[in-house]
Amino acid sequence: MPKGRSTIPAGLLRHLWHFIKHINEVSFEHGGAIEFWLGAQRFYVLSDPEDCLTLANTCYSKPYIYDFAKDFLNNGLITAEAPVWKSHRKLLNPAFNQQVLNTFVDEMNKQARNLVSNLSNELGKKPFDIRHYLVNFTLSTVSRTSLGLTAKEQKIIDREYAEAIEDLLALYCDRAQKVWLHVGCVFKWSEMKRRQDRLTKTLKNIINPVILKRKSEMATKQETTRYEDAPGKFKPVLDHMLQMAHEQNVFSDEDIREHLDTLVAASYDTTSSAMTFMLLVIASYPEIQNRIYNEIQEVLQNKDDDFSKHDLQKLVYLDAVVKESMRVHTAVPFMARKVDVDVKLKNCTLRANSTCVIGAHALHRHPLWGPDAKEFKPERWLNPSTLPDNPVVFAAFGVGKRNCIGKLFSILMMKTALAHIVRQYHISGDIHNIECEFDVVVKPVTGHHIGLKLRS
Ligand code: HEM
Numbered sequence: 001m002p003k004g005r006s007t008i009p010a011g012l013l014r015h016l017w018h019f020i021k022h023i024n025e026v027s028f029e030h031g032g033a034i035e036f037w038l039g040a041q042r043f044y045v046l047s048d049p050e051d052c053l054t055l056a057n058t059c060y061s062k063p064y065i066y067d068f069a070k071d072f073l074n075n076g077l078i079t080a081e082a083p084v085w086k087s088h089r090k091l092l093n094p095a096f097n098q099q100v101l102n103t104f105v106d107e108m109n110k111q112a113r114n115l116v117s118n119l120s121n122e123l124g125k126k127p128f129d130i131r132h133y134l135v136n137f138t139l140s141t142v143s144r145t146s147l148g149l150t151a152k153e154q155k156i157i158d159r160e161y162a163e164a165i166e167d168l169l170a171l172y173c174d175r176a177q178k179v180w181l182h183v184g185c186v187f188k189w190s191e192m193k194r195r196q197d198r199l200t201k202t203l204k205n206i207i208n209p210v211i212l213k214r215k216s217e218m219a220t221k222q223e224t225t226r227y228e229d230a231p232g233k234f235k236p237v238l239d240h241m242l243q244m245a246h247e248q249n250v251f252s253d254e255d256i257r258e259h260l261d262t263l264v265a266a267s268y269d270t271t272s273s274a275m276t277f278m279l280l281v282i283a284s285y286p287e288i289q290n291r292i293y294n295e296i297q298e299v300l301q302n303k304d305d306d307f308s309k310h311d312l313q314k315l316v317y318l319d320a321v322v323k324e325s326m327r328v329h330t331a332v333p334f335m336a337r338k339v340d341v342d343v344k345l346k347n348c349t350l351r352a353n354s355t356c357v358i359g360a361h362a363l364h365r366h367p368l369w370g371p372d373a374k375e376f377k378p379e380r381w382l383n384p385s386t387l388p389d390n391p392v393v394f395a396a397f398g399v400g401k402r403n404c405i406g407k408l409f410s411i412l413m414m415k416t417a418l419a420h421i422v423r424q425y426h427i428s429g430d431i432h433n434i435e436c437e438f439d440v441v442v443k444p445v446t447g448h449h450i451g452l453k454l455r456s
Contacts, residue, residue, distance in 0.1 A: 017333065017438035033348055042354035044339070047362035049392035051345040055356055056400025060085060061338040063355045064182075068172045069265075072200045075255050076262025077405060085402065091250055092259065095240040096405050101412055102309045103234040104145045108413050109306035111141040112420040119425070119452060127429065127449035130279060134272035134417075136162070141413050142267045142406075146260055147210055148236030161206050165264060168199040173439040207257050211238065215253070218242055237263065263406065270331050271410050273443040274396075277329035278322060278418060279450055281376065283429030288378065292318050292422050293455075303423075312415050320381035322414055326396035327369075328376050329431075331441045333361035335398055360395035368393050425452040 032048025046052050060082040073079045077089060094100070115137040122128045136158065143149070143157045171192060181187045218239070238260060245251040251259075282289050292315075299314045300307070307315075335358045343350040350356055365373045368388035369380075380386050388394075397404035404410070421427070428451040437445040 017442070033345060035348075042351060044350050044354060044356040045334075045359055046345075046356060047359045047366065048346065049363060049366065049368070049390045052358045052363065052395070052399050053392050054345055055337060055339070055343055055350065056358060056398075056402065058341070058343050059337040059339050059356070060402050061340055063336050063338050065176060065336075068175055071196065072168065072203065072258075073262050073265065074258050076258040076265075078262050078266055087250075088255070088259070089402070089405070091244055091248075092237075092241075092405060095237050096409060098408060100235065100240075101408055104409070105309050105312070105412065105416070106306065107144055107234060108141055108416040109420070111137055111144065112417040113306075114140070115417055116420050116424050119421070122452055123425075123454055127451040130450045131272060131276060131443070134275050135166075135268055137417060138268040138271040138275075138413070139264065142264055142271075142409075144236075145234065145409075146237040146263050147207075148214070148234070148238060149210065153210070156206060161203065161264075164199050164202045164206075165261075165268075168196065168203065169265060169269065169440060171196055171199065203261060204257065207260055208253070211242075211253055211256055211260075214238055215242055218246075266404075267406055267410065269441050269443075271414065273331045273441045274326055274329075274410075275414055275417065276443060277331070277431070278325045278414065279421070279427060280429050280431040280434065280444070281325045281329070282321065282418070282422065283427040283450060284431040285376075288321060289422065289427060292321060292418075296419055296423050300423075307416055307419055312412060312419070315415060315419060316382065317378065318415055318418060319411075320378035322411060322418070323381050323394070323396075324376060324378040327364045327394060328374075329442070330361050330364055330396060331443075332396070332398070333438070333442055334359050358395070358399055360399075363393045363395045363399075366393045424455060426455055427452060 032046060032051055034045045036043050036045075046055060062079065066079050069079050075084050075088065077085060077092070080088060115133060118133055118136070119130075139162050140154065140158060143161070144154060147157070149157065175181045175187065175192060181190060181192060187193050238256070241251055241256045241259060245256065282292065295315055295317045297303070299311050305311075337356050337358070339350050339352055339354045339356050342352050343356075366388070367373065368390060392399055397407040397410075429449055434444040436442050
Protein backbone atom coordinates (compact mmCIF):
# COMPACT_ATOMS: atom_id res chain seq x y z
CA MET A 1 0.00 0.00 0.00
CA PRO A 2 1.39 3.44 -0.86
CA LYS A 3 2.84 5.49 1.96
CA GLY A 4 1.25 8.75 3.08
CA ARG A 5 2.86 11.93 1.81
CA SER A 6 3.54 13.26 5.26
CA THR A 7 7.02 14.59 4.61
CA ILE A 8 5.95 17.48 2.40
CA PRO A 9 6.47 20.92 3.83
CA ALA A 10 3.10 22.44 2.94
CA GLY A 11 4.14 26.00 3.90
CA LEU A 12 4.61 27.88 0.64
CA LEU A 13 1.85 26.08 -1.21
CA ARG A 14 -0.53 26.59 1.70
CA HIS A 15 0.19 30.35 1.68
CA LEU A 16 -0.31 30.43 -2.08
CA TRP A 17 -3.60 28.60 -1.72
CA HIS A 18 -4.88 31.01 0.99
CA PHE A 19 -3.69 33.97 -1.06
CA ILE A 20 -5.49 32.86 -4.22
CA LYS A 21 -8.61 31.91 -2.25
CA HIS A 22 -8.64 35.39 -0.75
CA ILE A 23 -8.09 37.07 -4.12
CA ASN A 24 -10.79 34.86 -5.63
CA GLU A 25 -13.31 36.06 -3.10
CA VAL A 26 -12.32 39.69 -3.49
CA SER A 27 -12.51 39.34 -7.27
CA PHE A 28 -16.33 39.14 -7.17
CA GLU A 29 -16.29 42.80 -6.12
CA HIS A 30 -14.03 43.64 -9.07
CA GLY A 31 -16.17 42.17 -11.84
CA GLY A 32 -14.56 38.73 -11.53
CA ALA A 33 -11.01 39.67 -12.67
CA ILE A 34 -7.98 40.81 -10.67
CA GLU A 35 -4.50 41.66 -11.89
CA PHE A 36 -1.30 41.57 -9.82
CA TRP A 37 2.45 41.28 -10.32
CA LEU A 38 4.93 38.89 -8.73
CA GLY A 39 8.35 40.27 -9.64
CA ALA A 40 8.39 40.76 -13.40
CA GLN A 41 5.52 38.34 -14.02
CA ARG A 42 1.95 39.56 -14.55
CA PHE A 43 -0.86 37.40 -13.10
CA TYR A 44 -4.62 37.47 -13.41
CA VAL A 45 -7.20 35.67 -11.30
CA LEU A 46 -10.65 35.10 -12.82
CA SER A 47 -13.90 34.14 -11.15
CA ASP A 48 -16.48 35.30 -13.69
CA PRO A 49 -17.83 32.16 -15.44
CA GLU A 50 -18.04 33.65 -18.94
CA ASP A 51 -14.53 35.12 -18.69
CA CYS A 52 -13.17 31.81 -17.35
CA LEU A 53 -14.61 29.95 -20.33
CA THR A 54 -13.30 32.51 -22.83
CA LEU A 55 -9.80 32.22 -21.36
CA ALA A 56 -9.90 28.41 -21.07
CA ASN A 57 -11.00 27.99 -24.68
CA THR A 58 -8.51 30.54 -26.06
CA CYS A 59 -5.33 29.57 -24.18
CA TYR A 60 -4.50 25.85 -23.94
CA SER A 61 -0.89 26.15 -22.75
CA LYS A 62 0.13 25.55 -19.15
CA PRO A 63 2.52 27.74 -17.12
CA TYR A 64 6.12 26.66 -16.44
CA ILE A 65 5.37 24.90 -13.13
CA TYR A 66 3.80 22.02 -15.11
CA ASP A 67 7.19 21.55 -16.80
CA PHE A 68 8.51 20.02 -13.54
CA ALA A 69 6.78 16.81 -14.62
CA LYS A 70 7.94 16.94 -18.26
CA ASP A 71 10.73 14.34 -17.84
CA PHE A 72 8.10 11.85 -16.77
CA LEU A 73 4.83 12.86 -18.47
CA ASN A 74 5.92 15.01 -21.45
CA ASN A 75 3.21 14.40 -24.13
CA GLY A 76 0.68 13.14 -21.57
CA LEU A 77 -2.47 15.27 -21.57
CA ILE A 78 -1.65 17.30 -18.45
CA THR A 79 1.77 18.51 -19.58
CA ALA A 80 1.58 18.33 -23.39
CA GLU A 81 2.19 21.48 -25.41
CA ALA A 82 -0.97 22.85 -26.99
CA PRO A 83 -0.57 21.46 -30.57
CA VAL A 84 0.19 17.90 -29.35
CA TRP A 85 -2.52 18.16 -26.70
CA LYS A 86 -5.15 19.13 -29.30
CA SER A 87 -4.55 16.13 -31.53
CA HIS A 88 -4.03 13.60 -28.71
CA ARG A 89 -7.06 14.72 -26.73
CA LYS A 90 -9.24 14.31 -29.83
CA LEU A 91 -7.89 10.78 -30.28
CA LEU A 92 -8.31 9.83 -26.63
CA ASN A 93 -11.82 11.23 -25.99
CA PRO A 94 -13.60 8.13 -27.41
CA ALA A 95 -11.74 5.88 -24.92
CA PHE A 96 -13.65 7.68 -22.14
CA ASN A 97 -17.14 7.82 -23.63
CA GLN A 98 -20.14 6.48 -21.70
CA GLN A 99 -20.34 3.28 -23.74
CA VAL A 100 -16.73 2.36 -22.92
CA LEU A 101 -17.14 3.38 -19.28
CA ASN A 102 -20.15 1.11 -18.90
CA THR A 103 -17.88 -1.86 -19.63
CA PHE A 104 -15.72 -0.85 -16.62
CA VAL A 105 -18.60 -1.16 -14.13
CA ASP A 106 -17.90 -4.82 -13.27
CA GLU A 107 -14.26 -4.03 -12.54
CA MET A 108 -15.27 -1.02 -10.44
CA ASN A 109 -17.60 -3.27 -8.41
CA LYS A 110 -14.78 -5.78 -7.94
CA GLN A 111 -12.38 -3.12 -6.70
CA ALA A 112 -15.07 -1.58 -4.48
CA ARG A 113 -15.68 -5.00 -2.88
CA ASN A 114 -11.93 -5.26 -2.21
CA LEU A 115 -12.04 -1.83 -0.62
CA VAL A 116 -14.95 -2.81 1.63
CA SER A 117 -13.16 -6.00 2.58
CA ASN A 118 -9.88 -4.15 3.38
CA LEU A 119 -11.81 -1.64 5.47
CA SER A 120 -13.11 -4.47 7.66
CA ASN A 121 -9.64 -4.34 9.34
CA GLU A 122 -10.78 -1.14 11.00
CA LEU A 123 -14.06 -2.41 12.44
CA GLY A 124 -14.38 -1.97 16.16
CA LYS A 125 -11.19 0.12 16.31
CA LYS A 126 -10.60 3.83 16.91
CA PRO A 127 -11.32 6.33 14.08
CA PHE A 128 -8.62 5.93 11.44
CA ASP A 129 -7.02 7.66 8.47
CA ILE A 130 -8.83 6.35 5.39
CA ARG A 131 -6.57 7.95 2.77
CA HIS A 132 -4.31 5.01 1.95
CA TYR A 133 -7.32 2.70 1.49
CA LEU A 134 -8.81 5.17 -1.01
CA VAL A 135 -5.49 5.70 -2.79
CA ASN A 136 -5.11 1.95 -3.11
CA PHE A 137 -8.66 1.58 -4.46
CA THR A 138 -8.22 4.37 -7.02
CA LEU A 139 -4.82 3.14 -8.18
CA SER A 140 -6.07 -0.41 -8.66
CA THR A 141 -9.23 0.66 -10.49
CA VAL A 142 -7.51 3.15 -12.80
CA SER A 143 -4.53 0.95 -13.56
CA ARG A 144 -6.70 -2.16 -14.13
CA THR A 145 -8.96 -0.32 -16.59
CA SER A 146 -6.03 1.48 -18.24
CA LEU A 147 -3.59 -1.41 -18.54
CA GLY A 148 -5.82 -4.50 -18.35
CA LEU A 149 -3.22 -6.46 -16.34
CA THR A 150 -3.67 -9.88 -14.82
CA ALA A 151 -4.06 -10.00 -11.04
CA LYS A 152 -0.42 -11.17 -10.68
CA GLU A 153 0.98 -8.38 -12.85
CA GLN A 154 -1.25 -5.94 -11.04
CA LYS A 155 0.59 -6.66 -7.76
CA ILE A 156 3.68 -4.82 -9.10
CA ILE A 157 1.50 -1.78 -9.76
CA ASP A 158 -0.06 -1.96 -6.32
CA ARG A 159 3.34 -2.03 -4.60
CA GLU A 160 6.38 -0.68 -6.48
CA TYR A 161 4.61 1.58 -8.95
CA ALA A 162 2.27 3.08 -6.32
CA GLU A 163 5.15 3.86 -4.01
CA ALA A 164 7.34 5.40 -6.72
CA ILE A 165 4.58 7.58 -8.16
CA GLU A 166 3.65 8.90 -4.71
CA ASP A 167 7.29 9.75 -4.06
CA LEU A 168 7.69 11.43 -7.44
CA LEU A 169 4.58 13.61 -7.05
CA ALA A 170 5.75 14.52 -3.55
CA LEU A 171 9.09 15.52 -5.05
CA TYR A 172 7.38 17.86 -7.56
CA CYS A 173 5.54 19.53 -4.66
CA ASP A 174 8.75 19.82 -2.71
CA ARG A 175 10.43 21.48 -5.68
CA ALA A 176 7.48 23.86 -6.12
CA GLN A 177 8.05 25.10 -2.55
CA LYS A 178 11.78 25.71 -3.05
CA VAL A 179 11.83 28.62 -5.47
CA TRP A 180 15.60 28.43 -6.06
CA LEU A 181 15.05 24.94 -7.50
CA HIS A 182 12.67 26.38 -10.10
CA VAL A 183 15.76 27.55 -11.96
CA GLY A 184 16.61 24.72 -14.35
CA CYS A 185 20.41 25.02 -14.10
CA VAL A 186 20.29 24.97 -10.26
CA PHE A 187 17.88 22.02 -10.18
CA LYS A 188 19.99 20.09 -12.66
CA TRP A 189 22.83 19.72 -10.12
CA SER A 190 20.66 19.02 -7.09
CA GLU A 191 20.18 15.80 -5.13
CA MET A 192 16.46 16.22 -5.87
CA LYS A 193 17.12 15.91 -9.61
CA ARG A 194 19.06 12.68 -9.06
CA ARG A 195 16.18 11.29 -6.99
CA GLN A 196 13.71 12.41 -9.68
CA ASP A 197 15.75 10.57 -12.34
CA ARG A 198 15.81 7.38 -10.25
CA LEU A 199 12.05 7.43 -9.63
CA THR A 200 11.23 8.28 -13.25
CA LYS A 201 13.41 5.38 -14.41
CA THR A 202 11.72 2.97 -11.98
CA LEU A 203 8.28 3.98 -13.25
CA LYS A 204 9.25 3.78 -16.92
CA ASN A 205 10.77 0.34 -16.34
CA ILE A 206 7.46 -0.91 -14.97
CA ILE A 207 5.13 0.39 -17.71
CA ASN A 208 7.34 -0.01 -20.82
CA PRO A 209 7.39 -3.85 -20.68
CA VAL A 210 3.60 -3.88 -20.19
CA ILE A 211 3.19 -1.91 -23.43
CA LEU A 212 5.62 -4.09 -25.38
CA LYS A 213 4.01 -7.31 -24.17
CA ARG A 214 0.51 -6.16 -25.04
CA LYS A 215 1.67 -4.86 -28.41
CA SER A 216 3.08 -8.23 -29.34
CA GLU A 217 -0.05 -10.03 -28.07
CA MET A 218 -2.21 -7.80 -30.24
CA ALA A 219 0.08 -8.30 -33.23
CA THR A 220 -0.31 -12.07 -32.95
CA LYS A 221 -4.02 -11.67 -32.11
CA GLN A 222 -3.77 -13.90 -29.05
CA GLU A 223 -6.92 -12.57 -27.47
CA THR A 224 -9.56 -12.11 -30.11
CA THR A 225 -12.49 -12.47 -27.71
CA ARG A 226 -11.22 -9.92 -25.23
CA TYR A 227 -13.47 -7.02 -26.26
CA GLU A 228 -16.71 -8.94 -26.37
CA ASP A 229 -19.55 -7.29 -24.56
CA ALA A 230 -19.62 -9.99 -21.91
CA PRO A 231 -19.69 -9.46 -18.14
CA GLY A 232 -16.25 -8.58 -16.79
CA LYS A 233 -14.78 -7.94 -20.26
CA PHE A 234 -13.53 -4.49 -21.08
CA LYS A 235 -11.13 -2.86 -23.45
CA PRO A 236 -8.38 -1.15 -21.47
CA VAL A 237 -7.24 2.31 -22.54
CA LEU A 238 -3.88 0.77 -23.54
CA ASP A 239 -5.62 -1.37 -26.17
CA HIS A 240 -7.49 1.65 -27.55
CA MET A 241 -4.18 3.47 -27.96
CA LEU A 242 -2.33 0.52 -29.49
CA GLN A 243 -5.17 0.00 -31.94
CA MET A 244 -5.10 3.67 -32.96
CA ALA A 245 -1.30 3.57 -33.24
CA HIS A 246 -1.58 0.60 -35.59
CA GLU A 247 -4.55 1.78 -37.69
CA GLN A 248 -3.94 5.53 -37.85
CA ASN A 249 -0.19 5.68 -37.39
CA VAL A 250 -0.48 7.92 -34.32
CA PHE A 251 1.16 7.64 -30.84
CA SER A 252 4.72 6.36 -30.37
CA ASP A 253 5.33 3.78 -27.60
CA GLU A 254 6.70 6.63 -25.50
CA ASP A 255 3.51 8.71 -26.07
CA ILE A 256 1.46 5.73 -24.92
CA ARG A 257 3.53 5.32 -21.76
CA GLU A 258 3.22 9.02 -21.01
CA HIS A 259 -0.57 8.90 -21.41
CA LEU A 260 -0.89 5.85 -19.16
CA ASP A 261 1.30 7.40 -16.44
CA THR A 262 -0.65 10.65 -16.76
CA LEU A 263 -3.95 8.88 -16.17
CA VAL A 264 -2.67 7.38 -12.94
CA ALA A 265 -0.94 10.59 -11.79
CA ALA A 266 -4.05 12.68 -12.55
CA SER A 267 -6.48 10.36 -10.89
CA TYR A 268 -5.34 8.94 -7.61
CA ASP A 269 -4.79 11.98 -5.41
CA THR A 270 -7.76 13.90 -6.82
CA THR A 271 -10.15 10.98 -6.47
CA SER A 272 -8.97 9.86 -3.05
CA SER A 273 -9.14 13.41 -1.71
CA ALA A 274 -12.63 14.00 -3.19
CA MET A 275 -13.82 10.68 -1.72
CA THR A 276 -12.38 11.52 1.68
CA PHE A 277 -14.47 14.69 1.76
CA MET A 278 -17.53 12.75 0.58
CA LEU A 279 -17.17 10.16 3.34
CA LEU A 280 -16.65 12.89 5.93
CA VAL A 281 -19.77 14.67 4.69
CA ILE A 282 -21.81 11.47 4.75
CA ALA A 283 -20.49 10.72 8.25
CA SER A 284 -21.32 14.21 9.52
CA TYR A 285 -24.95 14.34 8.39
CA PRO A 286 -26.86 11.23 9.59
CA GLU A 287 -29.99 12.23 7.63
CA ILE A 288 -27.94 12.30 4.40
CA GLN A 289 -26.36 8.93 5.23
CA ASN A 290 -29.81 7.40 5.88
CA ARG A 291 -31.20 8.79 2.66
CA ILE A 292 -28.32 7.31 0.64
CA TYR A 293 -28.74 3.95 2.40
CA ASN A 294 -32.51 3.92 1.73
CA GLU A 295 -31.97 4.81 -1.91
CA ILE A 296 -29.56 1.88 -2.28
CA GLN A 297 -32.10 -0.47 -0.68
CA GLU A 298 -34.79 0.71 -3.13
CA VAL A 299 -32.59 0.40 -6.20
CA LEU A 300 -31.05 -3.03 -5.58
CA GLN A 301 -33.38 -6.00 -5.96
CA ASN A 302 -30.98 -8.44 -4.34
CA LYS A 303 -29.18 -6.73 -1.48
CA ASP A 304 -25.79 -8.39 -2.12
CA ASP A 305 -25.71 -7.85 -5.88
CA ASP A 306 -23.17 -5.73 -7.68
CA PHE A 307 -24.42 -2.35 -8.92
CA SER A 308 -25.19 -2.41 -12.64
CA LYS A 309 -24.81 0.71 -14.79
CA HIS A 310 -28.64 1.11 -14.55
CA ASP A 311 -28.54 0.85 -10.73
CA LEU A 312 -25.84 3.50 -10.58
CA GLN A 313 -27.89 5.79 -12.82
CA LYS A 314 -30.83 5.39 -10.45
CA LEU A 315 -28.76 6.49 -7.42
CA VAL A 316 -29.70 10.13 -8.05
CA TYR A 317 -29.45 11.28 -4.45
CA LEU A 318 -25.97 9.78 -4.10
CA ASP A 319 -25.08 11.54 -7.34
CA ALA A 320 -26.26 14.84 -5.84
CA VAL A 321 -24.16 14.27 -2.69
CA VAL A 322 -21.07 13.51 -4.81
CA LYS A 323 -21.45 16.73 -6.85
CA GLU A 324 -22.34 18.93 -3.88
CA SER A 325 -19.36 17.60 -1.95
CA MET A 326 -17.08 18.40 -4.90
CA ARG A 327 -18.58 21.89 -5.12
CA VAL A 328 -18.24 22.76 -1.44
CA HIS A 329 -14.95 20.90 -0.83
CA THR A 330 -13.10 21.60 -4.07
CA ALA A 331 -10.14 19.23 -4.41
CA VAL A 332 -8.53 21.24 -7.25
CA PRO A 333 -9.27 24.82 -6.15
CA PHE A 334 -7.65 26.56 -9.10
CA MET A 335 -6.07 25.89 -12.49
CA ALA A 336 -3.65 28.00 -14.46
CA ARG A 337 -3.06 28.84 -18.10
CA LYS A 338 -0.26 30.63 -19.92
CA VAL A 339 -1.79 33.65 -21.65
CA ASP A 340 -0.01 33.51 -25.01
CA VAL A 341 -2.18 36.06 -26.90
CA ASP A 342 -4.17 39.09 -25.78
CA VAL A 343 -7.56 37.84 -24.61
CA LYS A 344 -10.54 40.18 -24.69
CA LEU A 345 -12.89 39.58 -21.76
CA LYS A 346 -16.18 41.26 -20.84
CA ASN A 347 -14.62 44.23 -19.03
CA CYS A 348 -10.90 44.03 -19.69
CA THR A 349 -8.19 42.50 -21.87
CA LEU A 350 -5.67 39.98 -20.54
CA ARG A 351 -2.23 40.79 -21.88
CA ALA A 352 -0.09 38.20 -23.66
CA ASN A 353 2.95 36.73 -21.81
CA SER A 354 1.15 36.57 -18.49
CA THR A 355 -0.32 33.77 -16.34
CA CYS A 356 -4.00 33.45 -15.58
CA VAL A 357 -5.54 31.53 -12.68
CA ILE A 358 -9.08 30.17 -13.02
CA GLY A 359 -10.60 30.03 -9.56
CA ALA A 360 -12.73 26.90 -9.24
CA HIS A 361 -13.08 27.58 -5.51
CA ALA A 362 -14.53 31.01 -6.30
CA LEU A 363 -16.79 29.73 -9.09
CA HIS A 364 -18.22 27.27 -6.55
CA ARG A 365 -19.24 30.18 -4.33
CA HIS A 366 -20.41 32.44 -7.14
CA PRO A 367 -23.59 34.48 -6.49
CA LEU A 368 -25.28 32.42 -9.27
CA TRP A 369 -25.50 29.58 -6.71
CA GLY A 370 -27.80 31.81 -4.65
CA PRO A 371 -27.56 33.21 -1.12
CA ASP A 372 -26.93 29.72 0.30
CA ALA A 373 -23.86 29.18 -1.95
CA LYS A 374 -21.62 28.28 1.00
CA GLU A 375 -24.03 25.73 2.44
CA PHE A 376 -23.96 22.01 1.78
CA LYS A 377 -27.30 21.25 0.09
CA PRO A 378 -27.36 18.17 -2.17
CA GLU A 379 -31.04 18.87 -2.95
CA ARG A 380 -30.03 21.71 -5.26
CA TRP A 381 -28.81 19.06 -7.76
CA LEU A 382 -32.12 17.16 -7.78
CA ASN A 383 -34.05 19.81 -9.65
CA PRO A 384 -32.28 21.22 -12.72
CA SER A 385 -34.38 24.39 -12.52
CA THR A 386 -32.69 25.30 -9.20
CA LEU A 387 -29.18 25.02 -10.66
CA PRO A 388 -27.34 28.08 -12.03
CA ASP A 389 -27.99 28.77 -15.72
CA ASN A 390 -24.29 28.80 -16.49
CA PRO A 391 -22.77 25.29 -15.99
CA VAL A 392 -19.22 26.75 -15.82
CA VAL A 393 -19.83 27.63 -12.15
CA PHE A 394 -19.33 23.92 -11.42
CA ALA A 395 -15.61 23.67 -12.17
CA ALA A 396 -14.53 20.68 -10.06
CA PHE A 397 -13.32 18.98 -13.25
CA GLY A 398 -11.94 22.11 -14.84
CA VAL A 399 -13.28 24.58 -17.38
CA GLY A 400 -13.47 24.48 -21.18
CA LYS A 401 -12.04 21.97 -23.64
CA ARG A 402 -8.91 21.16 -21.59
CA ASN A 403 -11.04 19.86 -18.74
CA CYS A 404 -10.76 16.49 -16.99
CA ILE A 405 -10.93 13.58 -19.43
CA GLY A 406 -11.65 11.25 -16.48
CA LYS A 407 -14.71 13.17 -15.27
CA LEU A 408 -17.38 10.55 -16.04
CA PHE A 409 -15.00 7.75 -15.12
CA SER A 410 -14.32 9.18 -11.68
CA ILE A 411 -17.98 9.90 -10.90
CA LEU A 412 -18.85 6.30 -11.81
CA MET A 413 -15.94 4.93 -9.77
CA MET A 414 -16.69 7.09 -6.71
CA LYS A 415 -20.42 6.32 -6.77
CA THR A 416 -19.71 2.58 -7.01
CA ALA A 417 -17.30 2.69 -4.06
CA LEU A 418 -19.53 4.88 -1.88
CA ALA A 419 -22.58 2.72 -2.57
CA HIS A 420 -20.65 -0.41 -1.53
CA ILE A 421 -19.31 1.27 1.63
CA VAL A 422 -22.65 2.76 2.78
CA ARG A 423 -24.47 -0.51 2.09
CA GLN A 424 -22.07 -2.37 4.39
CA TYR A 425 -21.01 0.11 7.05
CA HIS A 426 -22.36 2.87 9.18
CA ILE A 427 -19.86 5.73 8.91
CA SER A 428 -19.01 8.20 11.67
CA GLY A 429 -16.81 11.29 11.58
CA ASP A 430 -17.00 15.07 11.62
CA ILE A 431 -16.20 17.40 8.76
CA HIS A 432 -16.79 20.56 10.78
CA ASN A 433 -13.64 22.44 11.76
CA ILE A 434 -11.32 20.20 9.75
CA GLU A 435 -8.15 21.91 8.70
CA CYS A 436 -7.00 21.43 5.12
CA GLU A 437 -3.66 21.55 3.38
CA PHE A 438 -2.81 21.98 -0.27
CA ASP A 439 -0.08 20.16 -2.19
CA VAL A 440 -1.27 18.88 -5.56
CA VAL A 441 -4.84 18.93 -4.26
CA VAL A 442 -6.68 20.12 -1.15
CA LYS A 443 -7.07 17.50 1.57
CA PRO A 444 -7.80 17.44 5.28
CA VAL A 445 -4.60 17.62 7.38
CA THR A 446 -5.91 16.09 10.54
CA GLY A 447 -5.75 12.47 9.48
CA HIS A 448 -9.13 12.14 7.74
CA HIS A 449 -10.59 10.33 10.74
CA ILE A 450 -13.48 8.03 9.99
CA GLY A 451 -15.09 5.34 12.16
CA LEU A 452 -16.91 2.29 10.77
CA LYS A 453 -19.55 -0.03 12.21
CA LEU A 454 -21.02 -3.02 10.43
CA ARG A 455 -24.69 -2.49 9.57
CA SER A 456 -26.86 -5.15 11.12
C1 HEM B 1 -12.53 13.47 -8.26
C2 HEM B 1 -11.59 13.18 -9.12
C3 HEM B 1 -10.98 14.14 -10.09
C4 HEM B 1 -10.90 15.50 -10.06
C5 HEM B 1 -11.42 16.45 -8.99
C6 HEM B 1 -10.20 15.92 -11.27
C7 HEM B 1 -9.96 17.23 -11.61
C8 HEM B 1 -9.33 17.63 -12.76
C9 HEM B 1 -9.14 19.00 -13.17
C10 HEM B 1 -9.62 20.21 -12.39
C11 HEM B 1 -8.49 18.99 -14.34
C12 HEM B 1 -8.11 20.20 -15.19
C13 HEM B 1 -6.73 20.67 -14.82
C14 HEM B 1 -6.32 21.93 -15.54
O1 HEM B 1 -7.12 22.59 -16.20
O2 HEM B 1 -5.14 22.27 -15.42
C15 HEM B 1 -8.22 17.60 -14.69
C16 HEM B 1 -7.53 17.18 -15.80
C17 HEM B 1 -7.26 15.88 -16.08
N1 HEM B 1 -7.72 14.77 -15.41
FE1 HEM B 1 -8.89 14.77 -13.77
N2 HEM B 1 -9.85 14.80 -11.98
C18 HEM B 1 -10.32 13.69 -11.31
C19 HEM B 1 -10.21 12.38 -11.70
C20 HEM B 1 -9.55 11.94 -12.82
C21 HEM B 1 -9.45 10.56 -13.25
C22 HEM B 1 -10.09 9.38 -12.52
C23 HEM B 1 -8.68 10.55 -14.38
C24 HEM B 1 -8.29 9.39 -15.25
C25 HEM B 1 -8.93 8.28 -15.37
C26 HEM B 1 -8.30 11.93 -14.66
C27 HEM B 1 -7.51 12.32 -15.71
C28 HEM B 1 -7.25 13.65 -16.03
C29 HEM B 1 -6.43 14.04 -17.16
C30 HEM B 1 -5.69 13.10 -18.11
C31 HEM B 1 -6.44 15.44 -17.19
C32 HEM B 1 -5.75 16.34 -18.23
C33 HEM B 1 -6.78 16.60 -19.32
C34 HEM B 1 -6.29 17.44 -20.47
O3 HEM B 1 -5.45 18.33 -20.28
O4 HEM B 1 -6.79 17.20 -21.58
N3 HEM B 1 -8.85 12.73 -13.70
N4 HEM B 1 -8.75 16.80 -13.71
